[in-house]
Amino acid sequence: MTANMQKKILAAGAAALFAISTAAAQQTTAIMNGAVHTVTNGVIENGDVIIEDGRIVQVGADLSPPAGATVVDATGKVVTPGIFAPISTIGIEEIGLDAEANDSSPERGAGFPLGAALDAVDAYRPMSTLIPVNRAGGVTRALSAPAPGDSIFAGRAAVIDLSGRPNSVTKARAAQIVVLNYSGAARAGDTRMGSWAFVRQYLDEARAYAANPDDYARRPRDDRFTLYDLEALGPVVAGNQPLMAYVYGESDLRNLIRLKNEYRLRVIAVGASEGWRAAASLAAANIPVIVDPLANLPAQFEDLRSTLENTARLHAAGVEIAFINPQEFGAHNLRLLTQQAGNAVAEGLPYDAAIAALTLNPARMFGLDAQFGSLEPGKIADVVIWDGDPLEVTTRPEAVFIDGVRQGLGNRQQMLMQRYRDLSRGDLPHAYRGGEN
Amino acid sequence: MRKWTWAALAVVLLGACARQGGDGAAGADQAATADSDAVRPPTDPYPSIYEAYPSQTVLISGATVLTGTGERIDEGAVLLEDGKIAAVGAGDAIQAPEGATVIDGAGKWVTPGVIDIHSHLGDYPSPQTESTSDGNEIVSPNTAYVWAEHSVWPQDAGFTRALAGGVTSLLILPGSANLFGGRSVTLKNVPARTVQGMKFPGAPYGLKMACGENPKRVYGDRGGPDTRMGNFAGYRAAWIEAAAYKKKWDDYWKDYDEWAQGDGEDKDAPEAPTRDLKLETLAGVLSGDILVHMHCYRGDEMVLVLDLAEEFGYEVVAFHHATEAYKVADYLAENGVCAAVWADWWGFKLEAYDTVTENAALVHAQPNGCAVIHSDSAIGIQRLNQEAAKAMAAGRRIGVDIEPKDAIAWITANPAKAMGILDRTGTLEAGKMADVVVWNRNPFSVYAKAEKVYIDGALMYDRADPARSPRMDFEIGQPGNDFTGGAGQ
Structure with missing residues (x-):
């Protein structure tokens, strides 16, 4: 070097x-x-x-x-370049429905008090089987992000590599996650008035805390917010750490633009299935968008205008895009991001833009484009041969x-397949076959 | 109560009986009592009123044709006439009848209509709200008494999206919280004002059952089952009850016939047993009239279920989800059971941890193996061709000999077989329903689009013609919807 x-x-x-x-x-x-x-x-x-x-x-x-x-x-x-998954729960979720094997979010309704302070790095497990499975699909970096519990702030996400080595954190505290779609409203009195008031209140308190932490800490307990959460929001209100907001509908996207301008935040919109309705405004506000290019159902009242053309329209308006994996908060199939991209191309997104959305754009969203996302001299060599x-x-x-x-492309799924390819009884049971690490 | 005779239903059941081999004999026995006036619970009280829409004579010529029977015809032709497939063969061997619309198939691919064996469209429609969530009767481990068709909202926009993905028929199943979830319904993917207007005429009913985690998770603290052994105890107790119920009715019909054939002067006609909707469905399974679709992830559980079916004398037509089918693919093939799987979904629960992308291919590779790719998703159903492509490619990489001509059956002929409608649809063969998709290219590609979808010969979707693109009530008049993509949106 x-x-x-x-x-x-x-x-x-x-x-x-x-x-x-x-x-x-x-x-x-x-x-x-x-x-x-x-x-x-x-x-x-x-x-x-x-x-x-x-x-x-x-x-x-x-x-x-x-x-x-x-x-x-x-x-x-x-x-x-290697695929860079812009949002996932990789390394913090092994089995979705198995509480003991899923650290991606505090249990809903359990009254766990912290939100913004939660840090994916604390739960990150490089030995997760999801890592080799997705690595075999060409994914080399990913954002490992908490999912929301009771708070609309889910916590701090980290960029990790998919090598599986003990120290695989590329950038800790790369973003703060907040849910401001219907799911956020459901956590704030079941109304958007609640969720948007709540996010403003938190940002105001975080500013007050950042301006004078000692003074703020001396306030009576019932007159201040949880200090850990406010401290975690410090880089967000300082405009140094992106606030990644789950937002689907046009109205919420426009709210998000206002919030960004009002508080001078760095903001990334996640979901944005009605993004095309506010595409020019998003571009003007310099808000990158992580979309599911397959979202075309009137899935909720908030995004009845979802269309397969969303991705191409956002791109055409000059919005920087990346792809959400089909399970949204999940991580098992980040390997399908390429399929997401292919479908976006089939619906009009230029091919080169789709490749950039899988590689360079996510790197840029987290301030890592000087190191990742393209094949250029000087960049870190995350490379895939297809x-x-x-x-x-x-x-x-x-x-x-x-x-x-x-990297090795072997993984647990491949070993299982090899073990059971031949179902004949053999000299010893299947438990004695294949599967060697 | 509507009277119903076996003679009328004999035609309806033909597909199911023929498919189930030996069970056909039972149907014939019962048909022999057709003239009896004995009370017979209606087996089709919400009958299909589906009618095919007007069709033209259409010749698609010069296309790559995948018939669904394992054949690929390059520069082939498919002739649709009177709502049926009239001819399939080499392009130069089939002439356009006078007045036929001729479609230049150069560069295009033609397949049977896509069939999804696992859908909840209409039961879990869009938008997904509390008030539309009608897919899972989570009140008791045995709700064999519910019928999915009674929850189907025909205005679910998901149907139109599926149509744009080439789906012409689909099986709507109740959810999987319960050991016995209820009856499924087979639909033609043609919008209608009523569910009866969508029902696939004469398709046999199915019964949704569930293995494993879901029932024990849901009922563990609600009186059980709390364990997998509890699940099996629940199945067995129900089948014992169902067998007794069936015998009660069989005895009654026998007694009635004896009474009717006697002088009948000195005693009253025997009294019909009381109907029980739950047991009626289960008895229908034991009679071979209702097909069992079993939600089951783990291979070891599937083999236990095969013994369970043997114990009580019924058949399972398909294991759904079946992420571990590859571990027991030999047992499944020997028992003639299909495995309906995803290409690569996994890990959302522990019983789905051992997925392999080669699952479908390894099931297919068994002699008599029957692989099906299903969706269980309003998004996935729109691209079953891509899911089949991934599963095919995974198999090819480990040396399983599968080509598009084989893998197309995973989303056409094989689901039709398991649903008991293969004699009517699912392949491109003369005489079958003209359920046909014209693709803009090889459908085993992420870039492929269904250009035209025919159902019973009627052009129900044309990607290039907004007039051939349905819109559901819920979606019209929603401000700001200026998309141009039609049904596929």
Whole structure:
């Protein structure tokens, strides 16, 4: 790593943590002759990507592999940056309905007092089986985000990598989650008047606390909010940490724009199935949007105008977009983000915009675009080689690199499949077959 | 009470009886008593009033045709006439009859209409509110007495979205909270003012049952079942009761016939037993008239259920969700049971933890294996072709020999078989209902769109023609809806 590069990384912010393993430092890899989707500089047919010390050092055509490099022939393959899942519960949810195996949110109705203070890093488990399963689908980074309990603030989300190593947090406290759709109203007296008043009240208190923490802390207990929550909202009211708001309907989106301007926040809208109704305003307010491109049902009264054209319309209006996975708060199938993107393309989103929505845009939303999201010299080498069009449902990754390290694509599902491929009785029961780690 | 005769229903039950092999004999026995005046509970009190809409003679020529029977015809043709499939074959072998509309199929693919064996459309409609949530009668572990059709709201916009995804028939099931959830209903995906107007004429009824976590989670603190053994005790007790109920009616009909054949002068006609809606449905299963659809994730539980069915003399047509079907695919194939699965959903509960994407392919790979891809989702139902594509691709990667011509059956012929309607629809074969989808390209692709959907030969959806795109009552007049996508929105 050059001194210059190190400076660049440090400049990216003290909160960011880039743990490039020692293994990466020893590896040089040359991915040769693939269709290279750089995201920032178009597609290089028969392109090469050279990786050294965990970073991309060269991208182009007719490059020569450095001496000692491991050469990966990508002829006929497609090379993209790793998929960056912009919201999920990865690492904090193993089994949805099993309370003991799901740390993604406080139980509803249990009266647990904290909201904004909750931090995904505290529950993050790099050994979750969801990580290798989704990694095999080309996902290399993800936001691991709490889901809401009783509070409309769900807590602080972290960007993690999908290597599964003990220290896989890329950026802790990368965003604060708030629910301001109907689900938020349901947590605030069952009315939007409640949820919007509640969010303003919290932001006001957080400002008061940030202005003078000691004074605020000396207030009588019943005259102040929970200090932990207010402290957690400090970076939000300072405009340093994005507030990720679940908002579906047009009216709530317009409220969100007002809130952003009023409090000078950084805001990301999640859901936004009626986003197209406020597309120009969202673009003007510089609010990125994480959408489910398949949402086309009048699922709730708040988003009766959901349409498959939403994604393409938002993009056309200049809104930065990324994709929500089909389970919204879930994490099991982040590997389906590419299918989400393919469907958006089938409904009119330009192909390049769909690739950017899977890679660069999420990185930018969390202030990590200097390190991730495109194939450019200097960026961290999260790279996927696909056996075809990455947006096609019949395509799979052949190789996945995180921090320049080629990852294993084996996972629990694959082992189960191997164990039971042959159902014959054999010399020993199935429990003795396959499944070796 | 409406009188009903076996003779009239014999036609209706044909599909089910033929499919269930030996059970056909029972139907024939009962048909022999057709002229009896004995009290017979109505088996079709809410009869279908579905009628096909006017159709044209249509020749789709020059397309890639997947018949659903395992055949692929490149540059093939499909002729639709009088609401039926009139001919399927090589493009140059089928001539357009005079006056036929000829569709240039170059670059297009033609398949049977998509069939979803697991849907809750109408019962859990959009918008999803407390007041529309009508899919799960969570009041008792045995609610075999409820019929899903009585909850179907025909104005659910989900039907139109499914139509844009090529869905022509679908099975609406009650939810899975209960051991016995209630009766399912098979619909044609043609909008109507009433559910009767959508009911697939003559389709056999189904009974939804559930294994595993759901019943014990829901009833664990409400009197049970609280365990999987409690689940099985609940099934067995109910079948014992149902068998006794069935015998009571069988004895009554026998006594009645004896009485009718005697001089009848010196005694009154035997009295009919009291009807019990719950037991009537269960007895219908034991008679082979009602098909069992079993929600079951774990392989070991599926094999227990096969023994349960054997114990009480009925058959399970399909295990639904069946995330572990691949672990017991041999047992399923030997018993002729289909596994209706998702391509890749998993982990939302522990019994869904062991999903593999090769599940459908491994079920398919067994001799006589029957894989079905289902949705259980108002979103998923719109793209069953993509789900089948993923499952096919996963199988191909491990060397299972599956091509689109085979995998298309997972969303057409195989669900039709399990639903007891394969003799009427589910494949492109002459004489069957003209339920047909024209795709803009190979449907095993994320970019594929259904361009035209025919149901009984009538063009019910045309992606290029807003006049051939239904809109439900709920959606019209909602300000701000200026989308252009038609039924698919």
